[in-house]
Amino acid sequence: MLSVSDLTVGYQHDAPVLHGVTLDMGSQGVHAIVGANGAGKTTLLHTLAGHLRPTAGWVLCDGHDVTGWRPPDAARAGIALAPQGRRLWPSLTVRDHLTVTRPPRHRAHGRAWNVSDLLDLFPALAARLRHHAHQLSGGEQQMLTIARALRLAPRLLLADEPTEGLAPAIAAHLQTVLADLPRHGVPVCVALPHARSAAALASSLHVLTGGHLNGPIDSHGTGADDALRHHLALTSAARPTRTPPVEHNR
Amino acid sequence: MDANLILAIDGIAYGLLLAIAAAGLTLAFGAGGVLNLAHGTLVAAGGYLAVATSSGTWSSLAAGMLAATAVGAAGGGVMAAATAALNRRRHLDQALLTFGAALIGGDLLTTIFGPDILRPRVPAVLEGTVIVAGRPYPADRLAVLGIAVAIAVAGYGGLHRTRAGRLIRATVDDRGMVAGIGVNPRLVDAAVLVASGALAGLAGALSTPILGVGPDTADTVLLLSLIIVVCGGLGSVPGAVAAAVAVGLVQTVGVTTIPGLAPYLLIFTMALVLLARRTPLTGEVHR
Numbered sequence: 001m002l003s004v005s006d007l008t009v010g011y012q013h014d015a016p017v018l019h020g021v022t023l024d025m026g027s028q029g030v031h032a033i034v035g036a037n038g039a040g041k042t043t044l045l046h047t048l049a050g051h052l053r054p055t056a057g058w059v060l061c062d063g064h065d066v067t068g069w070r071p072p073d074a075a076r077a078g079i080a081l082a083p084q085g086r087r088l089w090p091s092l093t094v095r096d097h098l099t100v101t102r103p104p105r106h107r108a109h110g111r112a113w114n115v116s117d118l119l120d121l122f123p124a125l126a127a128r129l130r131h132h133a134h135q136l137s138g139g140e141q142q143m144l145t146i147a148r149a150l151r152l153a154p155r156l157l158l159a160d161e162p163t164e165g166l167a168p169a170i171a172a173h174l175q176t177v178l179a180d181l182p183r184h185g186v187p188v189c190v191a192l193p194h195a196r197s198a199a200a201l202a203s204s205l206h207v208l209t210g211g212h213l214n215g216p217i218d219s220h221g222t223g224a225d226d227a228l229r230h231h232l233a234l235t236s237a238a239r240p241t242r243t244p245p246v247e248h249n250r
Numbered sequence: 251m252d253a254n255l256i257l258a259i260d261g262i263a264y265g266l267l268l269a270i271a272a273a274g275l276t277l278a279f280g281a282g283g284v285l286n287l288a289h290g291t292l293v294a295a296g297g298y299l300a301v302a303t304s305s306g307t308w309s310s311l312a313a314g315m316l317a318a319t320a321v322g323a324a325g326g327g328v329m330a331a332a333t334a335a336l337n338r339r340r341h342l343d344q345a346l347l348t349f350g351a352a353l354i355g356g357d358l359l360t361t362i363f364g365p366d367i368l369r370p371r372v373p374a375v376l377e378g379t380v381i382v383a384g385r386p387y388p389a390d391r392l393a394v395l396g397i398a399v400a401i402a403v404a405g406y407g408g409l410h411r412t413r414a415g416r417l418i419r420a421t422v423d424d425r426g427m428v429a430g431i432g433v434n435p436r437l438v439d440a441a442v443l444v445a446s447g448a449l450a451g452l453a454g455a456l457s458t459p460i461l462g463v464g465p466d467t468a469d470t471v472l473l474l475s476l477i478i479v480v481c482g483g484l485g486s487v488p489g490a491v492a493a494a495v496a497v498g499l500v501q502t503v504g505v506t507t508i509p510g511l512a513p514y515l516l517i518f519t520m521a522l523v524l525l526a527r528r529t530p531l532t533g534e535v536h537r
Contacts, residue, residue: 051426075432083430089423092416100416101431152431 001027001187002048002079002156007057009040009047016055017043021213023206025156030179030188031216032202034195039208041191042084045158048189049081050074076104078155082162084191086145088133094144095129103153110155111185118147121177139170146177150186157181159190163197175201256385257502263391264460265498266398269491271453271471272478273405274326274446280422280485282439284333285341287348290472291355292325292447296454297463298363306371314370318455319448325355326447330440352468360465367464376459390459397456402491405449409487418442422485477516481523493523 003024010016017040025031035041046052048059050071059067061077074081088097098115119126122143128136136144142162149157159178163171179201181188192198198205206215275289296318303314329348336343372390379386409415417438421428425435454463454471461467478497482489500519505512 049430051430071426071429072432072434075430081430083427087424087427089420089427091419091423096416096420100413100420104432148431 001025001062003060004048005058005060007044007047007054007059009043009052009054013055017211018047018054018213019211020057021208021211023213025187025189027155028187029182029203030190030201032198032205033189033191033208033213034193034198034205035191035208036193040211041208042160043211044208044213045081045083045160045189045191048074049079049158051081075152076107078104078107078109078153080149080152080154080157082142082145082149082157082159084160084164086133086141088141088144088148090132090134093130093132094125094136097133097144097148098151101148101151103151109153112153113147113150115151118150121150122147139166139174142166142170142174146174154186157186157188159188161191161193163192171197254503254507256382256387257506258499259382259387259395260391260460261499261502262495263395263398263498264457264502265495266395266402266491267453267457267460268471268474268478268497269494270398270401270405270456271450272475272482272490272494273487274442274449275475276479276482276485276487276490277418277422278439278442278446279479281418281425281442282333282421282436283341284329284344284439284443285348286326286329286333286443286446287345287472288325288329288352288355289446289450289475290468290470291352291359292322292450293454293457293471294359294463294468295325295355296322296451297458297467298359298368298454299451300455300458301368301370301463302363304370304372306373308373311370311372315452315455318451320451322451322454323444323448325451326444327440329447330443333443334436334440352472356465356468359468365465367462368458369462370458372459394456394459401449401452414441477520481520483527 005022007018007021007023008016009018021040021044023044033041033044043052047054050069050073053068057067058065059069061069061079066073066077069077071081092100095115098118103109103112113121124140125143125147128140133141133144146157146159146162149159162174162178166174175197178188178190190198190201192201195205195207204216206213206217208214271289271293275286278284278286299321300314300318303317304311329351332347332351333344336347376390376393378389380389380392381387382392409419417428417433418441421435421438421442425438428435428438454467457463474497478490478493481496482491482493496519497516500516504515504519508515511518
């Protein structure tokens with residue numbers, strides 16, 4: 001449903017972060033974007049969700065040109081972002097997060113998740129409904145971030161580093177949930193720093209290095225091992241680190 | 251002691267009125283980054299309209315309050331349209347625009363209503379006194395206190411129990427993510443400016459029985475509101491309410507108990523608060 005072609009995005013005109021990225025996200029399964037810090041994963045996901053405007057190239061949604069759309073447009077079209085760093089609202093409770101967000105009206109959307117569906121998906125949140133975001137553990141915050149995105153009844157969930165900074169058991173739990181979402185009718189595009197976990201989670205895999213996208217690779221075929229080796233070779237070399245991207249609408 | 255109690259009630263009533271006026275100002279700044287310097291003028295406009303409308307009957311009093319709220323909301327709408335047209339340019343541009351609107355509005359009000367301090371004619375019951383703690387206390391002030399408490403409670407409920415209120419608080423926290431759930435944050439900004447204008451008009455109407463309304467009202471209210479917004483933390487409603495009640499008490503109890511320091515007391519208190527604060531002043535939110 002969502003695809004980009006020849007996409008160039010940068011924070012300054014002469015220094016693009018993404019170079020001519022072409023990517024077609026079908027309407028099922030889990031797609032993984034793998035890349036090291038600064039490779040451009042967040043930039044790509046933010047561009048898909050309308051938080052960044054590309055300097056060149058196209059974003060297409062259901063065949064329509066939506067290049068340069070704004071976040072509300074993307075959300076109403078069914079693209080939900082669970083951002084890196086979670087970006088929960090500190091003064092709102094868990095329940096507030098889930099009730100203030102709601103599916104778009106008068107628009108085609110995916111499966112509608114009500115609050116109790118989301119608590120079935122993340123039982124840990126049920127005891128936390130009255131708590132504020134900062135009172136939650138890191139894992140619970142990430143669950144809330146994904147639950148908030150699902151409340152939009154998305155046709156595509158963009159999850160940016162959903163396991164960052166989490167204990168291995170919690171990270172594994174979240175990966176299981178994400179891997180299961182396509183069966184609940186929600187395709188997922190997940191950005192991860194490590195090829196190994198991405199290959200376990202995703203049905204197709206793209207490797208992003210220095211703003212260039214390679215792939216897709218079928219993660220269940222022999223290509224996965226090659227990708228892994230390729231990726232490890234690329235990330236082990238000394239690469240210049242980039243400053244983390246800043247969103248333009250703050 | 252009793253005399254101080256009466257003064258304290260006065261101070262709290264005055265403080266709550268300032269809180270109602272300043273809550274909208276602080277939210278508009280926290281959510282959309284708009285510091286509306288015409289806010290005091292909206293308060294004065296509400297006050298003048300209430301004085302002009304109320305003629306001593308209950309129905310005219312109610313009509314006056316409604317008219318004050320409506321003119322405040324309309325003024326807020328004008329400011330929303332004007333600042334939206336600036337397309338979120340720098341604060342100085344906005345300050346110039348809203349300050350200009352304040353000067354023009356103030357001039358219009360003086361031209362229409364004259365240079366005198368006006369007081370409303372309220373129903374006879376409100377002109378009398380009630381006995382509070384063994385001392386007579388003006389009934390109209392007590393009524394103002396009651397209404398101010400009711401509005402503050404309703405405002406708290408609206409901000410915490412309704413979806414609109416939650417959206418406003420979410421916008422103060424992180425407007426980018428509000429856009430990310432399909433809500434245009436600029437719509438929230440405009441709604442906040444209209445609602446804060448309505449509250450400003452209503453606060454203006456309510457303060458007329460205590461203070462009257464005159465050419466100085468706009469400037470005084472703006473100055474006090476800015477002190478409240480700064481001391482309470484930009485974008486924080488609970489902070490603004492606490493600061494407003496403190497300002498009300500300083501302006502009544504403090505000024506009568508230490509008359510020698512009267513002109514400096516408020517600024518002195520503000521300086522102390524700012525020195526003691528450890529949190530940064532910006533409305534920028536912990537992410």
